[in-house]
Amino acid sequence: MSLWLSGIGVSRGIVIARVQKLHAGDLDIPERTLDAGDVDGEIVRFVGAQRRAREQLHEVRDKIPPGTPNDIAAFIDTHILMLDDRSISDTTIGHIRSQHLNAEAALRKTRDALIAVFEQMDDAYLRTRRDDVDHVCARILRVLLRSERQLPQKADAEPFVMVADDITPADIILLSQQHVAAFVTEYGGPLSHTAILARSLGIPAIVGLRDARRLLREGELVIIDGEAGHVLATPDDVALAFYRDKQQQQRQYRASLVKLKGRAAISRDGVHLRLLANIELPEDAKVAEENGAEGVGLYRTEFLYMNRKDLPSEDEQYEAYSRIVSAVSGPITIRTLDLGADKQVDSGRTLGPTPNNPALGLRAIRLCLKEPELFRVQVRALLRASSLGRIQIMLPMISNLQEFRQACAAIDAVRHELIGEGHRLAAQVPVGAMIEVPAAALASPMLARHARFFSIGTNDLIQYTLAIDRVDDEVNYLYDPLHPAVLQLIGRTIDAGVDAGIPVAMCGEMAGDPRYTRLLLGLGLTEFSMHPASVLEVKRIIMDSDVGRLRRAVRELLGCTELQDMRDRISALDA
Structure with missing residues (x-):
């Protein structure tokens, strides 16, 4: 009899193969007092x-x-x-x-x-x-x-599905060379290492499937649907035929995507959409450009501050930003420090007491305004690097106009300081707001009169709007990008940008998810920023879409009062 299991699909693809379990064994850690x-x-x-x-x-x-x-x-x-x-x-x-x-x-x-x-x-x-x-x-x-983790040593080339409690990056690399076809883990979420690495390697993966090792038998034939997050164990002939047909369709689709490299993202009705990339390393810029990304929509800077006890110096930051800017031919949006008061960054001390709820505490732009020297050093490095390319500065977690204006005043003061010291700077360095707090989305018409651009961070916007933590296994099922409240906040922000004549991008995961591309086009989004691996698929959907028709259709579906009716209409959106 077949068994149907559901987890969190984090890397798409259909796989039909047999189960191989990773028997890691729990570590029994002894404790004793030494002489x-x-x-x-x-x-x-x-x-x-x-x-x-x-x-x-x-x-x-x-x-x-x-x-x-x-x-x-x-x-x-x-x-x-x-x-x-x-x-x-x-x-x-x-x-x-x-x-x-x-x-x-x-x-x-x-x-x-x-x-x-x-x-x-x-x-x-x-x-x-x-x-x-x-x-x-x-x-x-x-x-x-002396308890080494035992990976399977396969003599044949038959693909297999690895089922484990969790998988380390090193394990994934070694397994990818041993014909692993898919991963199923009991723990993890969309941002876990398994998820990120599986997407980069193109290996279908499902995470957060509790008791997978107990429910799935060694050597059992399973079907993995990495998009839906489904596992079908011991499938019958009808299910096998259905999913083999889906496999063939996906192979043909992936082959068609390669042909889009180098082509512009222009819809059927002639609308040119900008596809940007979220990158963390200079080497990622080349891959992004090859896939048609026209620039970088998000470069995170907090990695410079992590795994160290001292703060990065101005020169160290300048060198890091210079390498990124030199590797990117188009515009690059650099987000200022987005860490919370609980993160240890300065010679072992924390920047403020650890709050009971750090998600609502001193973090991101609030931290930078509270610690002006921390912000000043980063802005000096950013403005110095602006002479090398087209830099934009993005301020995270803006919740009101006063914060934004205060940050802009600090940036202007640094600009005058650097000019007085004889540094070369770009004539214009646009400063924009990251819209990830519901208050900012609601106040976006006011913010748009002062910001040079917006970028919607859907990851936090959805969490804050729905009051759920998407990495908490107990409540992450409530994380819903299609919730009417979320869509209204996104639509309001885009409309505010259009009315003020400023560009609006989206840099959250929603921007790189093909399931939402047509919906976002219908909401009026014209700039998408995503992982480089997602660019070609989003581009394909854009090129097959009629943006004008989608905008009319989405306006109608936003008026739905029944949630399921809205979902059905979104699923039915096509060109």
Whole structure:
């Protein structure tokens, strides 16, 4: 009898293959008190395990095939850097020395404390980086415990579906070279490592499917639908025929996308839409440009501040921004620091007390205005880099006009300061607002009279509007981009931009999701910013669409009073 299971689909594609389970085994971490004479030897044992874990990751990195997307290697590099992070090594050694703990128990104590910090973060993307800490510490622990994670060693080339509790970036890279066809994990969300890496490698994946290892049998034939998040175990002949037909359709569709490289995103009725990319590394710019991205709609800067105890200097930031700007031929929108008060960035101190609810506390532009020197150093670096290319500055989490004007005044003061010092700057550096707070969307007509552009951050806008945390497994089923309130806020922001004559982009995940492309076109969106891997598919939909007809259709569906009726009409939108 067939079994139908549902999780969170995070990487699209249809796969029909047999189950292979990853038997990692839970780590049984012993705790014991050391004799004073054993402390130094235990520290040597910890340092040796740390060194071996580093060697393992370098071995994995050396196995990455040429032509693999750059962000794959970046995940391994991040873990290598974290292995050398003093917040892990020094703290663990401190526990061994001061409390006479064995290395395993000391490292567990360090790990739990660091994870607690990340779980308090307000930014959903940054909060899921707790996985980095967990994976890095687990690798050291396995060396200490001599309990290596056993990946399957397949002699044949038959594709398989990997079912696991969770999968590390290193595991994904190794498995991708062993004919893995899809991933199913019990934990994780849309921003987890499994999700991000699976999308980059084009491997269908489903995450957050609880009890998957218990419910799915080793060697069992399953159908994976990575878009819908469905797993069908022991399918009958009718289901197999249906999904094999869908597989063939998808292969033909992917082949057709390649032909769109180099072509402009122009709709059937002649509307030119701008497709931009969200990037984190200079190397990503080349991939984005090859896929037809006309610039960068979001460059995150908070990575410069993470995994360190000191703040990045002005010159260090200038060099980082210069590398990005030099790699991008079109305009680039750089978001100023978007971290919360709970993030440790300055020589071990926090920028303010840890709040009970950091998502509603001192973060992003609020933090920058509270700590003007922090903001000033970043703005100096950004304005200096503006002489090298077409930079725009985007201010995150704007909630009222006063915040925006105060930030602009600070930027103007820095501009005059730099000119007085003889620095070359761009004549104009547009400053815009990221619309991710419902208050900003509602006040967008007022903000539009002062901002040079808007960029809608749907990830936070949806969370704040619906009062749910999308990385919380207990409530993430409520995360709904199609909720009428969300659509009205998006539509209001776009209309405000049109009325004021300023561009409005969208840089949240919704912009790169093909399921919503026609809806957003109908709402009037003309600039989409997304992961480079999504550009061609969104471009294809745009080129097959009649924007004028979509705008008329969407105006009608926004008047629906029944939620299901609205969903049905959105699903029926076509050219």
